Amino acid sequence: MTKPTLTYFPVRGRVQFPRCLLEYLGEEYNFNEVKTISDDLRKQLLFKQLPLYQEGDFKIVQTPAIIDYISEKHDFRGKTKEERARAHQCLAGIMEVLDHCLGYSFKMDKQQQEKFRNESPIKKFFEGFEMVLSQNKYLASGEKETYVDLMAFVMVDYVTxxxxxxxxxxxxxxxxxxxxxxxxxxxxYLESRPQSNF
Structure with missing residues (x-):
């Protein structure tokens, strides 16, 4: 089997989600660190954005799609269609949290961070995840963990x-x-990952 390759910048960013997934599932992979997107690399990117996941001739971009593909390979998406739908629902919420944080974090001083925490646009997502976990052991509400439980960890770790x-x-x-x-x-991986603020 071809060892997959993830391409991204030398920061945590969006790639930490599929990286944590691969690490947790024990799948070996290569990490191709780039400082910028070269013209040759850009030609491989459907939306001209990273991360890029490549496995032989197969290439895919967009973090949720990469997560879904890896989880499907490892039967980590949920046992039933209902579980898979609930997992996808939560992943969509996690990606919204990520978008909010990436959009604001670069521009904030400490006072603005405090205001963000108190008037947070991501608070409703945290409350929703907390409610699900107070009623079920796992976010997909099944008998076993799925990828979205791990992704929720990455979200909380990132926001923290x-x-x-x-x-x-x-x-x-x-x-x-x-x-x-x-x-x-x-x-x-957690001990060796990039120490970045985004």
Whole structure:
């Protein structure tokens, strides 16, 4: 089997979602770090954006699509169509959180960060995830974890790193974060990943 390659910049950004997924599932992959998007690379990108996932002749862009493909390969999307739909629903929410944070984090001083946390546009998503986890063990509401539980960890970890955690109590999400932080599969990557603010 061809070892897949992920191409992205030397930051956490969007690629940390599929990277954590590959690490957790134990699939070996190559990471192609680039500083800029060259003309040759741009020709390979459907929407002229990274990350890029490549497996032999197969190439795909857009973080949710990459996550879905990897999860499908490893039967990590949910057992039933209802579970898969709920997982996809939560992933869409996670991507909205990411978009909000990437859009604001570069422009904020500490006072603006505090205002963001108190009036946070991502608060409703955290409350929604917390509600699901207070009623079910997993976000897809099935008997086993799916990719979206891991993606929720990456989201909480990322928002915490940016200093943009919304005000409020989220014990279930914090517990989820601690669970994956202590995972042997993720430990090496989490300790060696880029120390970036985005």
């Amino acid at each position: 790193n940016l200093g943009l955690m919304p005000s409020g109590d989220y014990p279930k999400l914090i517990s989820l974060k601690k669970h994956y932080e202590s995972s042997p599969q993720l430990k090496k």
